[in-house]
Amino acid sequence: MTASDSIKKYLILGAALGYDAKQLRPFVTSLNETGYEGETVLLVSPSKTKPGTIETLRSWGVTVEPFETWRLMSACMHFARHVKYLEFLTEHPGYDYILLADTRDIVFQKDPFCLDKSRSLYFFTESETVKIGNCASNSKWIEAGFGALKLQSLSHKTISCSGTVMGNHDGIMAYLSAMISVASKADAASLTVEGIDQGFHNVILHDKLIADIHLMKNQDHIATLGLLGPDDISLAEDGRAINADGTASPIVHQYDYPSHDALYHGIMERYARP
Numbered sequence: 001m002t003a004s005d006s007i008k009k010y011l012i013l014g015a016a017l018g019y020d021a022k023q024l025r026p027f028v029t030s031l032n033e034t035g036y037e038g039e040t041v042l043l044v045s046p047s048k049t050k051p052g053t054i055e056t057l058r059s060w061g062v063t064v065e066p067f068e069t070w071r072l073m074s075a076c077m078h079f080a081r082h083v084k085y086l087e088f089l090t091e092h093p094g095y096d097y098i099l100l101a102d103t104r105d106i107v108f109q110k111d112p113f114c115l116d117k118s119r120s121l122y123f124f125t126e127s128e129t130v131k132i133g134n135c136a137s138n139s140k141w142i143e144a145g146f147g148a149l150k151l152q153s154l155s156h157k158t159i160s161c162s163g164t165v166m167g168n169h170d171g172i173m174a175y176l177s178a179m180i181s182v183a184s185k186a187d188a189a190s191l192t193v194e195g196i197d198q199g200f201h202n203v204i205l206h207d208k209l210i211a212d213i214h215l216m217k218n219q220d221h222i223a224t225l226g227l228l229g230p231d232d233i234s235l236a237e238d239g240r241a242i243n244a245d246g247t248a249s250p251i252v253h254q255y256d257y258p259s260h261d262a263l264y265h266g267i268m269e270r271y272a273r274p
Contacts, residue, residue: 010038
């Protein structure tokens with residue numbers, strides 16, 4: 001982080017309901033190792049998260065934000081977290097740049113905000129070769145929310161991951177408002193489908209519901225591994241995840257997929273132990 005960046009206020013905001021400290025250690029420890037000086041806020045549910053985990057998170061410098069109203073919501077947690085994100089950022093508007101992130105399956109290898117922050121909103125792609133119509137999960141989410149015709153219209157489109165979204169305050173607020181607006185127009189039953197926010201996210205992108213979205217190629221800043229093969233990324237001797245072209249993405253996501261077993265075990269060996 002440069003001297004000029006140090007005056008800015010950065011936030012990483014994620015949901016960690018039901019996870020324990022061991023599951024979250026790779027996320028928090030790897031982030032701290034990058035020298036990140038911004039704020040990290042994780043949503044937890046006291047009814048699902050043990051007091052010891054909450055105490056440990058706080059000892060690691062994480063701000064814990066209770067989220068119990070999820071129990072009154074019929075929507076799955078993947079979508080419900082966005083409602084809480086919007087509420088939190090409405091009440092805490094002072095952040096300059098924000099990363100909305102999954103938590104259990106992310107590690108950081110460099111300052112997560114080391115990119116062109118003049119952009120108001122970043123989305124990040126998954127595999128460049130697998131399209132929505134070629135992916136059973138993404139096809140299911142689009143069809144569940146919007147029907148077969150919508151799936152047909154988006155089947156040739158690139159997949160973007162809803163688990164990592166980055167932008168300035170206005171960009172993130174526009175995204176969260178669009179997420180809720182799209183959900184209100186989707187089939188009501190789809191709100192209970194685990195992962196449905198991914199379908200909403202890709203509708204926002206491909207229906208151009210937000211004008212200023214910068215779509216970043218996979219592994220340029222975030223390596224999202226779920227649709228990549230084992231030859232696309234490997235574990236270096238120093239413990240870093242290295243892309244096939246020799247680069248190391250600042251953020252590595254979905255490292256726990258079976259196709260990346262060696263990488264997963266290397267990360268857990270490095271970070272999951274106290």
